[in-house]
Amino acid sequence: MSIPLPATSPPRHEQELLQRAQSLAGHTLGELAAHAGLPIPENLKREKGWVGMLLEVYLGAIAGSKPEQDFADIGIELKTIPVDSRGKPLETTFVCVAPLTGNSGVTWESSHVRHKLARVLWIPVEGERQIPLSDRHIGAPLLWQPSPEEDEQLRQDWEELMDLIVLGKVESITARHGEFLQIRPKAANSKALTEAIGEFGQPILTLPRGFYLKKRFTSALLARHFLL
DNA sequence: ACATGATCATAA
DNA sequence: TTATGATCATGT
Numbered sequence: 001m002s003i004p005l006p007a008t009s010p011p012r013h014e015q016e017l018l019q020r021a022q023s024l025a026g027h028t029l030g031e032l033a034a035h036a037g038l039p040i041p042e043n044l045k046r047e048k049g050w051v052g053m054l055l056e057v058y059l060g061a062i063a064g065s066k067p068e069q070d071f072a073d074i075g076i077e078l079k080t081i082p083v084d085s086r087g088k089p090l091e092t093t094f095v096c097v098a099p100l101t102g103n104s105g106v107t108w109e110s111s112h113v114r115h116k117l118a119r120v121l122w123i124p125v126e127g128e129r130q131i132p133l134s135d136r137h138i139g140a141p142l143l144w145q146p147s148p149e150e151d152e153q154l155r156q157d158w159e160e161l162m163d164l165i166v167l168g169k170v171e172s173i174t175a176r177h178g179e180f181l182q183i184r185p186k187a188a189n190s191k192a193l194t195e196a197i198g199e200f201g202q203p204i205l206t207l208p209r210g211f212y213l214k215k216r217f218t219s220a221l222l223a224r225h226f227l228l
Numbered sequence: 229a230c231a232t233g234a235t236c237a238t239a240a
Numbered sequence: 241t242t243a244t245g246a247t248c249a250t251g252t
Contacts, residue, residue, distance in 0.1 A: 046236055049245025053238095056245085064239070067243060082247080092231085094246060127247090175232045185233060186246095194241075207234095208242080215231085 001026060003035045007060030014074055014143070020059050021123060021141035029125070030134025032058060040134050051125055052080045055138075059121075067096075069116065076143070077120045082127025083139065087222060090127045093213040098183050100196035100206065103166050108155040111162075113181070113211050117154065119145045124222065142225045150221070157181035158211075168197045170206055180217040186210030 004023045011017035024032070029051065033040045036057055041047045056063060061070040061078055070078040082090040096112045108114055124139035146154065157178035164173050175182045187208045198204035 044236095044247055047238095047245090048236055048247045049238085052245045064244075070244095080246085091247060094244095097243075129247095182232090185235085187235080188237095188241095189235060190233085192241080 003027060003031050004058060006036045006057045010060045010062065011071060011074065014076065017059060017071060017074065017076060017121065018141065018143055021121060024055070024058055024123070024138045025140045027138055028134060029054065029136045029138070030132075032138075033134065043129070043133060050133075051082075052078075055080055055123055055125075067112070069119075071121075075119050077116050077118075078123070079120050080123045080125050081218060081222070083124045083222070084128055085126075087124065087139070087226060089215045089218045089222070092182070092184075092215060093218055094186065095181075095211040095213060097186060098161070098165065098209040098211055100165055100170055100194060100209070101203075103162060106162070108158050111158060113154065113158055114151075117146060119143070122218075122222065140226075142222065144221060144225070150217075153180045153217070161211075166197070168199045168201055170196045170209070171204075173209070175212075178214070180214055182212050182214055183209045184212055 007020060011020060030040060032054060038054065041050055044050060056070065056078065059078065069076060079093055081093060084090055096116050099112070122142045122144055126136040157180055161173065161178055161181065161183050164170065173183050175184045177183065185207045190207065192208060193205040194208045196204050196206045
Protein backbone atom coordinates (compact mmCIF):
# COMPACT_ATOMS: atom_id res chain seq x y z
CA MET A 1 0.00 0.00 0.00
CA SER A 2 1.36 3.38 -0.94
CA ILE A 3 1.00 6.21 1.48
CA PRO A 4 -1.88 8.52 0.52
CA LEU A 5 -1.32 12.17 -0.26
CA PRO A 6 -2.77 15.02 1.82
CA ALA A 7 -5.92 16.39 0.21
CA THR A 8 -5.58 19.52 -1.89
CA SER A 9 -9.29 20.30 -2.00
CA PRO A 10 -12.40 19.50 0.01
CA PRO A 11 -14.26 16.32 -0.94
CA ARG A 12 -17.05 17.12 -3.38
CA HIS A 13 -19.34 14.39 -2.20
CA GLU A 14 -19.80 11.63 0.29
CA GLN A 15 -18.12 8.83 -1.63
CA GLU A 16 -15.05 10.94 -2.30
CA LEU A 17 -14.67 11.57 1.43
CA LEU A 18 -15.26 7.92 2.21
CA GLN A 19 -12.67 6.83 -0.37
CA ARG A 20 -10.09 9.15 1.11
CA ALA A 21 -10.84 7.84 4.58
CA GLN A 22 -10.62 4.23 3.42
CA SER A 23 -7.24 4.89 1.82
CA LEU A 24 -5.89 5.90 5.23
CA ALA A 25 -6.91 2.67 6.94
CA GLY A 26 -3.95 0.50 7.89
CA HIS A 27 -1.42 3.28 7.78
CA THR A 28 0.32 4.72 10.83
CA LEU A 29 0.27 8.27 12.11
CA GLY A 30 4.04 8.37 11.59
CA GLU A 31 3.71 7.55 7.89
CA LEU A 32 1.09 10.21 7.35
CA ALA A 33 2.85 12.89 9.35
CA ALA A 34 6.16 12.28 7.57
CA HIS A 35 4.52 12.31 4.17
CA ALA A 36 2.78 15.58 5.00
CA GLY A 37 5.96 17.07 6.43
CA LEU A 38 4.45 17.56 9.86
CA PRO A 39 6.45 17.18 13.08
CA ILE A 40 5.27 14.42 15.41
CA PRO A 41 4.96 15.29 19.09
CA GLU A 42 6.37 12.89 21.69
CA ASN A 43 2.89 12.42 23.12
CA LEU A 44 -0.47 14.14 23.22
CA LYS A 45 -0.11 15.73 26.65
CA ARG A 46 0.08 19.17 25.11
CA GLU A 47 -1.17 18.79 21.53
CA LYS A 48 -4.34 16.92 22.37
CA GLY A 49 -5.97 17.66 19.05
CA TRP A 50 -2.99 16.63 16.93
CA VAL A 51 -4.45 13.39 15.57
CA GLY A 52 -7.68 15.09 14.59
CA MET A 53 -5.85 17.88 12.83
CA LEU A 54 -3.63 15.42 10.94
CA LEU A 55 -6.63 13.55 9.57
CA GLU A 56 -8.32 16.83 8.63
CA VAL A 57 -5.31 17.57 6.43
CA TYR A 58 -5.59 14.20 4.70
CA LEU A 59 -9.34 14.37 4.23
CA GLY A 60 -9.50 17.97 3.05
CA ALA A 61 -11.40 19.53 5.93
CA ILE A 62 -11.05 23.29 6.08
CA ALA A 63 -8.86 24.03 9.08
CA GLY A 64 -10.16 26.67 11.42
CA SER A 65 -12.74 27.15 14.09
CA LYS A 66 -16.28 27.23 12.82
CA PRO A 67 -19.35 26.20 14.80
CA GLU A 68 -20.22 24.01 11.83
CA GLN A 69 -19.78 20.51 10.54
CA ASP A 70 -16.31 19.79 9.17
CA PHE A 71 -17.74 19.12 5.74
CA ALA A 72 -20.72 21.44 5.79
CA ASP A 73 -21.27 21.19 2.04
CA ILE A 74 -21.98 17.50 2.27
CA GLY A 75 -23.35 17.61 5.82
CA ILE A 76 -20.75 15.44 7.52
CA GLU A 77 -18.88 15.85 10.81
CA LEU A 78 -15.46 14.21 11.26
CA LYS A 79 -14.54 12.51 14.54
CA THR A 80 -11.40 10.57 15.26
CA ILE A 81 -11.90 8.16 18.12
CA PRO A 82 -9.09 6.58 20.13
CA VAL A 83 -9.61 2.84 20.57
CA ASP A 84 -7.89 -0.05 22.38
CA SER A 85 -6.73 -3.29 20.76
CA ARG A 86 -10.29 -4.63 20.85
CA GLY A 87 -11.68 -1.58 19.10
CA LYS A 88 -13.33 -0.13 22.20
CA PRO A 89 -13.23 3.64 22.76
CA LEU A 90 -10.62 4.90 25.22
CA GLU A 91 -12.20 8.31 25.63
CA THR A 92 -15.56 10.04 25.57
CA THR A 93 -16.31 12.11 22.47
CA PHE A 94 -16.75 15.88 22.61
CA VAL A 95 -19.78 17.04 20.63
CA CYS A 96 -20.21 20.78 21.16
CA VAL A 97 -20.37 23.46 23.80
CA ALA A 98 -23.45 23.42 26.00
CA PRO A 99 -25.47 26.62 25.60
CA LEU A 100 -26.05 28.03 29.10
CA THR A 101 -28.12 31.07 28.12
CA GLY A 102 -30.57 31.97 25.39
CA ASN A 103 -32.25 28.60 25.41
CA SER A 104 -35.90 29.65 25.22
CA GLY A 105 -37.56 27.85 22.37
CA VAL A 106 -34.66 25.47 21.70
CA THR A 107 -35.77 21.91 21.08
CA TRP A 108 -33.93 18.66 20.48
CA GLU A 109 -34.76 18.93 16.80
CA SER A 110 -33.15 22.37 16.54
CA SER A 111 -30.25 21.68 18.89
CA HIS A 112 -26.57 21.91 18.03
CA VAL A 113 -26.01 18.44 19.40
CA ARG A 114 -28.48 16.87 17.00
CA HIS A 115 -27.15 18.85 14.07
CA LYS A 116 -23.54 17.88 14.79
CA LEU A 117 -24.42 14.23 15.12
CA ALA A 118 -26.75 14.03 12.12
CA ARG A 119 -23.99 12.40 10.04
CA VAL A 120 -20.56 11.55 11.43
CA LEU A 121 -17.52 10.02 9.78
CA TRP A 122 -15.90 8.06 12.62
CA ILE A 123 -12.24 7.18 12.20
CA PRO A 124 -10.88 4.82 14.86
CA VAL A 125 -7.20 5.30 15.71
CA GLU A 126 -5.09 3.19 18.05
CA GLY A 127 -4.90 5.23 21.21
CA GLU A 128 -3.12 3.21 23.89
CA ARG A 129 -0.41 5.31 25.46
CA GLN A 130 2.06 2.41 25.42
CA ILE A 131 2.08 2.62 21.61
CA PRO A 132 4.36 5.41 20.38
CA LEU A 133 2.31 8.04 18.60
CA SER A 134 4.04 7.46 15.26
CA ASP A 135 3.32 3.70 15.40
CA ARG A 136 -0.41 4.00 15.97
CA HIS A 137 -2.57 2.61 13.17
CA ILE A 138 -5.62 4.16 11.58
CA GLY A 139 -8.66 1.94 11.36
CA ALA A 140 -11.49 1.50 8.87
CA PRO A 141 -13.83 4.51 8.77
CA LEU A 142 -17.52 4.38 9.53
CA LEU A 143 -20.01 6.82 8.06
CA TRP A 144 -22.81 6.85 10.62
CA GLN A 145 -26.13 8.48 11.22
CA PRO A 146 -28.21 7.93 14.36
CA SER A 147 -30.81 5.21 14.17
CA PRO A 148 -34.28 6.14 15.46
CA GLU A 149 -33.36 4.40 18.71
CA GLU A 150 -30.09 6.26 19.07
CA ASP A 151 -31.77 9.57 18.30
CA GLU A 152 -34.29 8.87 21.04
CA GLN A 153 -31.60 7.92 23.54
CA LEU A 154 -29.75 11.14 22.90
CA ARG A 155 -32.94 13.21 22.96
CA GLN A 156 -33.89 11.98 26.41
CA ASP A 157 -30.51 12.83 27.89
CA TRP A 158 -30.38 16.17 26.10
CA GLU A 159 -33.80 17.18 27.43
CA GLU A 160 -32.93 16.21 30.98
CA LEU A 161 -29.69 18.18 30.86
CA MET A 162 -31.19 21.22 29.15
CA ASP A 163 -33.98 21.31 31.71
CA LEU A 164 -31.38 21.62 34.45
CA ILE A 165 -29.60 24.41 32.59
CA VAL A 166 -32.79 26.36 31.94
CA LEU A 167 -33.91 25.94 35.56
CA GLY A 168 -30.71 27.51 36.82
CA LYS A 169 -29.16 24.26 38.05
CA VAL A 170 -26.07 24.17 35.82
CA GLU A 171 -23.75 23.94 38.76
CA SER A 172 -25.51 20.85 40.08
CA ILE A 173 -24.94 18.97 36.83
CA THR A 174 -22.28 16.26 37.00
CA ALA A 175 -20.95 13.87 34.37
CA ARG A 176 -23.18 11.19 35.93
CA HIS A 177 -26.29 12.80 34.52
CA GLY A 178 -27.41 11.22 31.25
CA GLU A 179 -27.03 7.64 30.10
CA PHE A 180 -25.40 8.32 26.75
CA LEU A 181 -24.84 12.06 26.62
CA GLN A 182 -23.14 13.89 29.47
CA ILE A 183 -22.09 17.43 30.32
CA ARG A 184 -18.57 18.13 31.57
CA PRO A 185 -16.28 21.15 31.77
CA LYS A 186 -14.84 22.32 28.47
CA ALA A 187 -12.41 25.10 29.20
CA ALA A 188 -8.81 26.24 29.18
CA ASN A 189 -8.76 25.76 32.95
CA SER A 190 -10.98 25.95 36.02
CA LYS A 191 -10.73 29.74 36.10
CA ALA A 192 -12.36 30.30 32.72
CA LEU A 193 -15.88 31.62 33.14
CA THR A 194 -18.96 32.11 31.01
CA GLU A 195 -22.44 33.43 31.67
CA ALA A 196 -25.25 31.17 32.82
CA ILE A 197 -28.55 31.22 34.72
CA GLY A 198 -28.35 30.98 38.51
CA GLU A 199 -30.68 29.23 40.94
CA PHE A 200 -32.82 32.34 41.37
CA GLY A 201 -32.89 33.12 37.68
CA GLN A 202 -30.12 35.68 37.98
CA PRO A 203 -27.06 35.80 35.71
CA ILE A 204 -24.04 33.97 37.11
CA LEU A 205 -20.55 33.17 35.90
CA THR A 206 -19.67 29.50 35.70
CA LEU A 207 -17.29 27.08 34.02
CA PRO A 208 -18.01 26.57 30.31
CA ARG A 209 -19.44 23.10 29.71
CA GLY A 210 -19.57 20.77 26.74
CA PHE A 211 -21.70 17.84 25.64
CA TYR A 212 -19.83 14.55 25.39
CA LEU A 213 -20.88 11.12 24.16
CA LYS A 214 -20.22 8.49 26.80
CA LYS A 215 -18.16 5.46 25.85
CA ARG A 216 -21.12 3.16 26.14
CA PHE A 217 -22.77 4.99 23.28
CA THR A 218 -19.79 5.15 20.91
CA SER A 219 -18.74 1.63 21.82
CA ALA A 220 -22.12 0.24 20.81
CA LEU A 221 -22.13 2.29 17.64
CA LEU A 222 -18.73 0.97 16.55
CA ALA A 223 -19.61 -2.58 17.51
CA ARG A 224 -22.86 -2.48 15.55
CA HIS A 225 -20.88 -1.64 12.45
CA PHE A 226 -17.82 -3.81 12.82
CA LEU A 227 -19.53 -6.92 14.20
CA LEU A 228 -22.59 -7.04 11.97
C1' DA B 229 -9.65 -0.10 36.36
C1' DC B 230 -12.24 3.56 35.10
C1' DA B 231 -14.96 7.86 34.68
C1' DT B 232 -15.02 12.58 36.14
C1' DG B 233 -13.37 16.93 36.34
C1' DA B 234 -9.43 19.53 34.62
C1' DT B 235 -6.54 20.84 31.14
C1' DC B 236 -3.62 22.02 26.51
C1' DA B 237 -2.73 24.38 21.75
C1' DT B 238 -4.32 27.52 18.45
C1' DA B 239 -7.24 30.86 15.67
C1' DA B 240 -10.29 34.65 15.23
C1' DT C 241 -13.88 34.74 25.12
C1' DT C 242 -15.51 31.15 22.21
C1' DA C 243 -14.72 28.09 18.86
C1' DT C 244 -11.93 24.12 16.87
C1' DG C 245 -9.28 19.64 17.88
C1' DA C 246 -9.44 16.41 22.10
C1' DT C 247 -6.62 13.69 26.12
C1' DC C 248 -4.72 14.00 30.75
C1' DA C 249 -4.48 12.77 35.51
C1' DT C 250 -6.54 12.15 39.76
C1' DG C 251 -10.09 10.34 42.78
C1' DT C 252 -13.06 6.62 43.66
